[in-house]
Structure formats: C-alpha cells, structure tokens
Amino acid sequence: MPQFAIIAVSILFDGLAYAMFLFITSVGLSVTMGLMGFVNLAHGAFAMAGGYIVVTLTRTLGVGFVPSLVIAAVVVGAASVVFERGLYRRLYRSTDLEQVLLTIGLAFMAIATATYLYGPIPKSVPLPDWLQGDVNLGFRNFPSYRAFLIALGVVLIVVLWYAFERTNIGAKIRAAVDNRRMAESVGINVDRLFTLTFAVGSGLAALGGGLAIQLFGLSPSFAVLYLVLFLIVVAVGGLGSLKGTLLAALVLGVFDTAGKYLFSDAGGFFVYAVTVAVLLVKPAGFYGRE
Amino acid sequence: MAASEAITSATRSEARERAAEYLLKRHRFRLAETLPWLAAIAVYFIFPERMTFGSQVLVMAMFALSLDLILGYAGIVTLGHAAFFGVGAYTVGLAAARFGWSEPISGLFAAAIAAGIVGFITGWFLLRYRGLTLLMLTLATAILLQETGNLRSDISGGYDGLPGLMFKPLFGVFEYDLYGHTYYLYVLAVLVVVFFFVRTIVYSPFGQALTGIRENVRRMHAIGSPVHRRLVTVYTIAAAIAGIAGALFTQTNAYVTLTVFDFDNSAKVMVMLILGGTGRLYGAFVGAAVYMVLEDYFSKLSPTFWQFGIGLMLVLAVLFTPRGVLGVFENIGKYFSERKKS
Numbered sequence: 001m002p003q004f005a006i007i008a009v010s011i012l013f014d015g016l017a018y019a020m021f022l023f024i025t026s027v028g029l030s031v032t033m034g035l036m037g038f039v040n041l042a043h044g045a046f047a048m049a050g051g052y053i054v055v056t057l058t059r060t061l062g063v064g065f066v067p068s069l070v071i072a073a074v075v076v077g078a079a080s081v082v083f084e085r086g087l088y089r090r091l092y093r094s095t096d097l098e099q100v101l102l103t104i105g106l107a108f109m110a111i112a113t114a115t116y117l118y119g120p121i122p123k124s125v126p127l128p129d130w131l132q133g134d135v136n137l138g139f140r141n142f143p144s145y146r147a148f149l150i151a152l153g154v155v156l157i158v159v160l161w162y163a164f165e166r167t168n169i170g171a172k173i174r175a176a177v178d179n180r181r182m183a184e185s186v187g188i189n190v191d192r193l194f195t196l197t198f199a200v201g202s203g204l205a206a207l208g209g210g211l212a213i214q215l216f217g218l219s220p221s222f223a224v225l226y227l228v229l230f231l232i233v234v235a236v237g238g239l240g241s242l243k244g245t246l247l248a249a250l251v252l253g254v255f256d257t258a259g260k261y262l263f264s265d266a267g268g269f270f271v272y273a274v275t276v277a278v279l280l281v282k283p284a285g286f287y288g289r290e
Numbered sequence: 291m292a293a294s295e296a297i298t299s300a301t302r303s304e305a306r307e308r309a310a311e312y313l314l315k316r317h318r319f320r321l322a323e324t325l326p327w328l329a330a331i332a333v334y335f336i337f338p339e340r341m342t343f344g345s346q347v348l349v350m351a352m353f354a355l356s357l358d359l360i361l362g363y364a365g366i367v368t369l370g371h372a373a374f375f376g377v378g379a380y381t382v383g384l385a386a387a388r389f390g391w392s393e394p395i396s397g398l399f400a401a402a403i404a405a406g407i408v409g410f411i412t413g414w415f416l417l418r419y420r421g422l423t424l425l426m427l428t429l430a431t432a433i434l435l436q437e438t439g440n441l442r443s444d445i446s447g448g449y450d451g452l453p454g455l456m457f458k459p460l461f462g463v464f465e466y467d468l469y470g471h472t473y474y475l476y477v478l479a480v481l482v483v484v485f486f487f488v489r490t491i492v493y494s495p496f497g498q499a500l501t502g503i504r505e506n507v508r509r510m511h512a513i514g515s516p517v518h519r520r521l522v523t524v525y526t527i528a529a530a531i532a533g534i535a536g537a538l539f540t541q542t543n544a545y546v547t548l549t550v551f552d553f554d555n556s557a558k559v560m561v562m563l564i565l566g567g568t569g570r571l572y573g574a575f576v577g578a579a580v581y582m583v584l585e586d587y588f589s590k591l592s593p594t595f596w597q598f599g600i601g602l603m604l605v606l607a608v609l610f611t612p613r614g615v616l617g618v619f620e621n622i623g624k625y626f627s628e629r630k631k632s
Contacts, residue, residue: 039422090609096421097367098608101564104557105604112598228429228553235426269437272430280415283423 009140011258017146019253020153021215025208025226026233027160027245028201034177034240035194038088039096041103043205044227045110050076050206051218052114055123065128069210077203084198089191107223114220122217125210145214152211156204157246164242173197177240205230232275238288247286251278309495317493326575330478334471341470345542347582348477349535352484354563354574356531359488361560362569363497364524365504366417370428371532372555373412373435374405376548378533380439380446381405383546387452388445394457394541398480401537402530408435409529410522417521429553436551451547455540473542480538484531489571491527500524501569561600564607567616576615 029043050072057068083106091099131148134141164170176183176190184190212218212226233252237244252271259270278285333344353375360366378401385391385400416427439446446452460476491497499520502510510517540546549555558581566577588596611618 033422037421039425087605087609094608095367096425097361100367100369100425101560101604102608105601105608108601108604109598110601112594112601115594115597224553228433231422232426232430235422239422268433269441272434272437276427276430276434279419279423279427283419285423 007261011261012254013142013150014146014261015254015257016250017149017153017253018215018257019249020149021208021211022229022233022253023153023246023249024156024211025205026230026237026249027242028197028204029230030234030237030245031173031177031240031242032194032198032201033234035173035180035190035197036092037239038092039099039103040088041100041227041231042083042106042110042223043103043202043230044225045107045223046076046080046202047205047209047212047226047230048110048114048218048220048223049079050209051213051222052118052123052209053206054210054213055118055125055218058125059123065125065131069207072210073203073207076206077199080202081195081199084195088198107227111220111223114223118220120219122219123213124217125213127214131214149211149215160242169193169196229271232271234285236275236278236285238285241285241287244285244287313493313495313498317490323572326572327482334474334478338471341474342542343582343586345470345474345477346539347579348474348481349538349542350559350562350582351575351578352477352481352538353532353535353559354566354578355485355488355571356528356535357559357563358568358571358574359491359528359531360525361563362573363492363504364500364521366521366525367425368428369425369553369556369560370430370432371528371559372551372553373428373432374409374529374532375536375539375555375559376432376435376551377405377408377529378402378536379540379546379550380536381533382537383452383455383540384445386455386457387447392455392457394460394476397457397541398534398537401533403533405533405536406526406530409532410526413522413525413529417518417525429556432551432553432556436548439548439551446548449548451545451549453545455544455546457541457544470542477538477542480534484534485571488531491524492571496520496523504569561604565603565615570616573616580615 025043025047029040032038032040053072053075054065054068057063057071058065063071087102087106091102127145131145133144135144135147137147162170164174172183172188172193175186176188176193180190209218209222212222216222216226229252233245233248236252237246237248252274255274256268256271259268263269282288330348334341337344353371356374357368357371360368360371381401381404382394382397385397391397391400412428412431416424416431419427440448443449460472499510499515502515503517503520507517536550539550562577562581563574564577565580566575567573584599585596588599
C-alpha cells in the first residue's frame with residue numbers, strides 16, 4: 001500500500017474512534033440543550049465522574065471493564081436526576097449567564113472533589129485481554145480498543161436512532177424540541193420528559209468518560225478540558241439534533257486527528273478553525289433551526 | 291394641524307430636557323464613590339510590603355471593569371475575554387523582548403490599539419450571533435490566539451513565555467523598585483483614568499442605549515437604534531481596556547506566558563465580576579479585591595479547597611444573591627431606609 005494511503009486509513013480509523021467518543025459524550029448535552037435551552041457546563045463533570053467510577057470499580061473492587069462502564073452510566077444517570085430536580089430546574093427561565101455560572105460552579109466543585117479523592121495525577125484503567133493489542137481487519141492491523149469503540153459507537157447510534165425516530169417517547173422528544181409550548185398543549189409532560197433525557201444523556205456522558213480513560217488518561221481537569229469539545233460538537237451540530245451531533249462529531253473528530261497527524265505543531269488549531277468557519281456560515285449549526 | 295405640530299414639538303423638547311436632566315443626575319458624583327479610591331491609597335500605606343500583590347488586584351479590577359462594560363451594561367455573555375487581555379500582555383511583552391521597545395506608557399497605548407483592533411475585527415463578525423453560538427465563538431477566538439502563539443513559539447516563547455522582561459523607568463525618572471511601590475501607584479493612576487473614561491461612557495446616552503440593548507434588543511431595533519454598530523463599538527472599547535490591563539500585567543510581573551489566553555483566565559474575571567456585582571462599575575473593584583484576597587489566603591492553605599470554595603460561591607451566588615456583594619449591601623441599605631420611613 002502506498003505511504004499516503006496508509007496514513008489516510010490511520011487518520012480515518014483513529015478519527016472515527018475519536019468521533020464515536022465525542023458523539024457518545026455529547027449527544028445527551030445536545031438533546032437537553034435543545035429541549036430546555038439550558039447551558040450545562042457541568043456535563044464534562046458528569047463524564048469525569050463516570051470515568052472515576054470506572055477507575056474505582058476496576059482498580060479497587062476488581063470488577064470487569066465492561067460491567068464497570070454499565071454501572072458508571074447507571075449510577076451517574078441516576079445521580080444526575082438529583083441535580084436536575086434540585087438545582088437545574090430552578091434556572092430554566094433564567095438567563096444564559098446564570099446557567100453558565102451555576103453549572104461552571106458545579107464543575108469546579110466536581111474537579112476539586114476529584115482532586116481530593118484521586119489526586120491530580122492521570123489515572124489509567126486495566127483492560128481485559130480482548131481489548132488489548134491489535135485486531136486484523138483483513139488488510140491491516142488496528143488497535144482493538146479503537147475498533148471496540150467504533151463498534152460500540154455504531155451500536156449506540158442505531159439504538160438512539162431507533163429510540164428517537166421509531167418510539168413514542170422519541171416522537172415526544174422531537175415534538176418538544178420543535179415546539180415546546182405546542183407539545184405541552186397536546187398533553188406531553190415536557191418536564192418529566194426532560195428529566196428522563198437528562199438522566200440518559202448524563203449516563204451516556206459517564207459512559208464516554210469511562211471510554212476516554214484509555215484514550216487520553218483521566219485527570220480532574222478532564223471536566224473542563226474536554227467540555228469545550230463537547231460544547232463545540234453541540235454548537236456545530238445544531239441543538240437537539242441527533243443527526244447534527246453525529247455529523248459534527250465525525251467532522252471534528254477526523255479533522256482533529258488529521259491535524260494532529262499531519263501538522264503536529266498546529267495541535268488543536270484545526271478543530272477551532274473548523275468550528276469558527278462552520279458557525280460563521282451556519283450560526284445554528286448543521287441541523288439547528290435558525 | 292399646526293396646533294398639534296406645536297404640541298408635539300413642545301412635548302418633544304420637554305422630553306429631551308427631562309432625559310438630559312435624568313442623565314446628568316445619574317452622572318453626578320456621590321460621596322460613597324470616593325471609598326474604593328481611599329481604600330486603594332490606604333492599602334499603599336498599611337501594607338507597603340504587599341505592593342506587588344496589590345498591583346495585581348488593581349490589574350484584575352481593570353480587567354473586570356472592561357468585562358462589566360460588555361457583560362454588565364451591554365449584556366454580551368462571552369467566554370473569551372482573556373483574548374484581549376492576552377493581546378495586550380503580548381504586545382508590550384513582544385515589543386520589549388524582540389524590538390527593545392520598553393517605554394511603559396507608550397506600551398500601554400500600543401496594547402490598547404492592538405487589542406482594540408482585534409476586538410473590532412472579532413466583534414464585527416461575532417456580535418451578530420447570540421446564545422451558545424456566541425459563547426463558543428468567543429471561546430474559540432481566545433483559543434485560536436493561544437494556538438497561534440504556540441505555533442510560532444520561536445517568536446512568542448510558547449508556554450515558557452517571555453521571562454525576565456525589563457522596562458524603562460516611568461517618565462524616565464521613577465525606577466522599578468523591589469517591592470513594587472512605584473508600579474502600584476502607576477497602575478492605580480492608570481486605573482483612575484480608565485475608570486473615569488468608563489464612567490463617562492456608562493452614563494452617556496450611548497451607555498443608556500447599551501442598557502436598552504441588554505434589556506430588550508427587539509425594542510431597540512424597533513425604535514431604530516443601530517444595535518450592531520453600538521455593540522461593536524462597546525466591544526472594541528472593552529477590548530482596548532482589557533488590553534491595557536494585560537499590558538500592566540506584563541509590566542508589573544516582568545514576564546508573560548501563553549496561559550494569559552487560558553479559559554481559566556476568562557472564567558476567573560467573570561467570577562470576580564459576578565461576585566462583585568454586574569452593571570454597577572464598582573462591582574469590578576469589590577469582586578477583584580474579594581476574590582484575590584480569598585484566593586491568596588485559601589490557595590496557600592489548599593488549592594483544592596479553594597477551587598471547591600469558588601464553585602460553591604458561584605452556586606450560592608446564582609441561587610441567592612444574583613446581584614453580587616454590592617447587591618447584598620444595597621438590599622441591606624434599602625431595608626434600613628424603608629424601616630426608617632415606616
């Protein structure tokens with residue numbers, strides 16, 4: 001295989017794996033922002049919490065990696081309901097600024113708590129044998145973990161797509177994103193719907209946080225460091241759009257990976273340049289409503 | 291026909307007079323306004339050994355003041371105000387390190403112009419957007435500037451920054467001293483000038499128009515106010531002031547690194563302003579002083595504890611005192627004056 005094709009395949013593969021992580025973590029944020037217009041800067045903290053739960057379960061309690069991911073998602077999803085009911089709902093009608101301040105306050109508290117409990121040094125996670133090493137996909141070897149990430153991402157996309165487009169609850173969510181007042185008028189309980197999507201979204205974020213440990217390591221700053229990327233995915237994709245979030249995750253994931261492969265000095269330049277370019281042309285993102 | 295025209299023109303001139311009177315009344319000085327300045331001078335005599343720290347508080351107060359202009363008065367929520375602080379900081383830093391231009395006061399002007407230009411260009415493009423899009427675009431602006439600096443680390447010094455900068459004595463006479471006495475007075479003097487400039491803007495008809503935009507953009511459009519032009523103007527002014535604050539930061543510390551563009555820096559100045567109270571000029575002073583003193587004390591005890599404390603303060607501030615420390619004082623004042631009446 002010629003040199004450039006090898007590089008191109010590597011970029012696509014790594015970019016795809018990265019995109020799946022971005023999609024899994026950001027999709028909940030997109031739907032909750034689309035539903036309530038709530039700017040949740042603590043979303044990264046939920047992802048970080050998921051990551052640390054996975055670390056504790058695998059390292060201290062000896063639970064397997066995959067069961068830990070599931071437990072982390074369920075625990076964080078359930079805990080997020082407490083925050084939503086107790087704190088967030090007071091601010092649905094407040095300004096952007098107040099929502100930004102409240103949630104960034106929560107993120108700071110989460111970072112401090114994580115630093116206190118786990119220390120500032122990045123943590124890793126023990127993987128089962130079948131996720132280590134490489135997997136042969138016919139023409140080349142690829143790292144198994146990334147292949148697993150892509151496969152899991154595809155499964156989740158199909159499940160979410162089905163839930164969104166083919167079930168009753170999905171139809172209600174789409175109706176509420178489209179026109180909240182109208183949805184309430186025809187008897188949809190948007191409040192309860194929101195609690196549900198918030199819990200699912202936070203659970204998915206926790207799953208993403210657990211999956212990210214192997215890719216980037218997990219330190220308390222995760223909550224803010226990657227939050228910016230999640231928000232960018234949401235903004236570029238368009239609020240409340242599953243399709244948009246996926247497209248944005250793919251574009252940004254591949255661009256970021258390509259930038260890091262081809263121009264290692266330019267580092268994060270590409271993601272932000274692409275973001276600015278997209279948002280200047282389409283302020284509401286790919287599939288957002290103007 | 292003629293009669294009704296006469297009435298309209300009479301009422302119109304009367305309304306104009308009333309408006310002018312209202313603006314002048316608000317612009318008038320109150321005695322309480324001398325307090326922060328007296329406090330700043332008192333600090334100079336009471337804590338002569340903490341002047342470097344004092345200068346940093348004043349620099350952050352100026353930075354917060356520039357944010358107050360756009361956030362508190364015009365209602366623009368930005369997550370990238372550090373961009374302009376950074377441009378100002380690097381303007382004087384690069385001028386001193388690469389071109390040997392180390393005269394401090396002309397450096398301030400250069401920083402204001404450079405940051406103002408960046409503010410004008412980005413503002414012209416970005417201020418058409420709102421909500422999450424605007425938050426992301428302002429954030430991306432700061433990060434793009436940081437990445438540009440990182441890309442050309444041969445010029446900017448990268449994350450190691452530009453250490454050991456030397457600046458010429460002020461007016462060619464007053465040397466930089468070890469305890470930073472000269473610089474404290476220098477920063478204070480610049481802050482006085484900037485503050486009165488901002489105060490004049492805020493109480494001018496232009497400032498009133500900004501408040502109008504904050505309160506109800508649609509109505510401002512409807513009465514024919516050039517909203518976009520006004521927003522870009524105030525954004526440019528705020529950027530220039532943030533640039534001056536950044537330049538003073540470099541001059542007082544004698545070094546600068548790319549961390550000035552950090553999201554943390556943008557978030558920090560916003561927290562200060564919120565703690566002090568937005569849209570009230572002196573909120574920037576109170577917020578910067580309270581924040582910096584608490585940080586100085588608690589982060590020495592435990593940085594983790596301090597971070598938790600800031601988070602908790604923010605949450606509590608949003609839930610219970612949306613108008614900041616000064617808002618609490620105002621409420622107390624109102625309570626007592628109402629009791630006196632009844």
